Amino acid sequence: MNNLLKKILFIDLIKGLLITFKTIFTTPVTIRYPKQKRPLEDGFRGRHAFVRDPETGKERCVACTKCAQVCPSQCIYIDYSINSETGARVLTKYEIDALRCIFCGYCEEVCPVNALVLTEFFEYASYTREDNYFNKEKLLSNWDEFIRQYEKTEYLNKFWHLPGIGRDRLPIGKREPKAVSKKEESQ
Amino acid sequence: MGQLEIEKISDTTFVLQMGPHHPATHGVLKLWCEFEGERVINIKPDVGYLHRGVEKLSESKTYPGAMTLTDRLDYISSMTNNIGYCLTVERLMGIEPPRRAKFIRTIVSEMTRLSSHLLWLATHALDIGAMTVFLYAFREREQILQFFEKICGARLTVSYPRIGGVRVDIEKNVLDEIDKFMDEMLRRVDEYETLLTENRIWLSRTKGVGQITAEEAVSLGLTGPALRGSGVYYDIRKLMPYDAYPEVEFEVPLGENGDTYDRYLCRIREMRQSALIVKQCIEKMPEGEVLSEKSPDIDIPHQGKRKIEAGDSLWSGFIAFSQEKHDLMPKGEIYSAIEAPKGELGFYIVSDGSGRPYRMRVRAPSFIHISAIPKLCEGHLLADVIAIIGTLDIVMGEADR
Secondary structure (H helix, E strand, C coil): CHHHHHHHCCHHHHHHHHHHHHHCCCCCCCCCCCCCCCCCCCCCCCCEEECECCCCCCECCCCCCHHHHHCCCCCEEEEEEECCCCCCEEEEEEEEECCCCCCCCHHHHHCCCCCEEECCCCCCCCCCCHHHEECHHHHHHHHHHHHHHCCCCEECCHHHHCCCCCHHHCCHHHHCCCCEEHHHHHC | CCCCCCCCCCCCEEEEEECCCCHHHCCCCEEEEEEECCEEEEEEEECCCCCCCHHHHHHHCCHHHHHHHHCCCCCCCHHHHHHHHHHHHHHHHCCCCCHHHHHHHHHHHHHHHHHHHHHHHHHHHHHHCCHHHHHHHHHHHHHHHHHHHHHHCCCCCCCCEECCEECCCCCHHHHHHHHHHHHHHHHHHHHHHHHHCCCHHHHHHHCCCCCCCHHHHHHHCCCCHHHHCCCCCCCHHHHCCCCCHHHCCCCCCCCCCCCHHHHHHHHHHHHHHHHHHHHHHHHHCCCCCCECCCCCCCCCCCCCCEEECCCCCCCCCCCCEEEEECCCCCCEEEEEEEECCCCEEEEEEEECCCCCEEEEEEECHHHHHHCCHHHHHCCCEHHHHHHHHHHHCCCHHHHHC
16 A cells, blocks of 8 residues: 555655755766866876986986886887996986886886886877887976976875885885975976 | 567567677677567677787786786776786785785775676666666766775776785875765665665566576576575675685675566665775774785796706806796696676686796686576567666676686
């Protein structure tokens, strides 16, 4: 009897309609994307960049080729020569094919000197494929472009120091990394 | 619109090719359907349009590298795929993640279950004709994806767990936010239920559609909510507990009739349980590291080093290499399964001692669920075929691999 009454009075539908009616008065969750942008979270894995070292003004890469070794999609190409005087490796060629990259973040996690970073920058669609093959200079300019629009004064990526993992496991460069300050960048 | 008997089969049947680009087939599933009038006589599912060779490809990657491929199996619940893979390799190596990592894994896998069920609810309701639930469910799913972004920096293809733990710790404030969101989530699930559970259109579209008995469901190999809807108590979280599941309390919701409506109720109740599990985990969260000491480095080589036979000293004139190699991994084979949102997700790995899996096989629930479509659709209308595809929760990325 009760069920029949409910059915005749359309209680089930009215209950649902009340919820949709209430929702009219809530604030909208959608954003108008190109004009309005959602702030990205820290550690978002976006476009690749080489950190421009504030002291030397150059990249930090030491050509250990670990990133090329771990990359699951094999999109990193490295070439280096050896300085005959000091015996140190000199980076001669560094290329990332961003179209092949799957943004797993293994490269920045494994980098012992925190040279490579996936920045919080995602709007880099282009009309040509060449624009997304990043070489050394392009990677450095990616960093400049990113740090210019970065809001905070210091930048420290989550995958540089890997919170929660035992410090003994990590290479020395990743144990206590220093944040890159923005002020020195702009000078 | 219950299941009706087919009165007679005459020459008036016709064949309809549904898919592979039909919006209601949830991906690139093609169905060869034979109809008489509007009733299904015979259905043959055709899969393989999204085959990317993940199993073969993983043989050329190292163990940590192959984990990034498992994101792309069931791309709406990539966390559980990763955890399933990592758990298998951990069991092969005999290592155990730290306690905090176990709790973090439980939290993220239950959040994945929520997001997967929300997407299922959204698309299933949209297929049947309830547009509002689609919009509401995506509103909550967006928040869960945002939490994933906070945790690991990616929203969909997360690659968050690692063999022997997880990659980075979760901050305290993010945990608090998740805790707060789960309270809201419980309210939202009530909202979805008000919209659908008693709705007469929903009832007439789902009750009695795609009915399957417990025996048939077991013999077809269904798992997950599709099996529990028929009343079979089979949940790997309870039967073969992994991660932090033995330490939290939760119920396994069961259905009775095994029709689309019961499977819907099962998943809705599962969403509530998931939210409660996350809350319990955050409450009991221990402190500590998140990566086991024995876990392999990300940059493990493809092959182990060869032994040097000329004693321990390198400087002995001639250095002879033996044919033997240091094994990076224990040799052997292993199958282990976890309870993914869709059902039992199993990984079978054969190891030959090198840094790469010799063979990886994925037991994907979606693939096995597709084989149940002909059985479930027998004698139903064309419109019910859509409801049945929806209720099985099929993701073609996982079925075709």
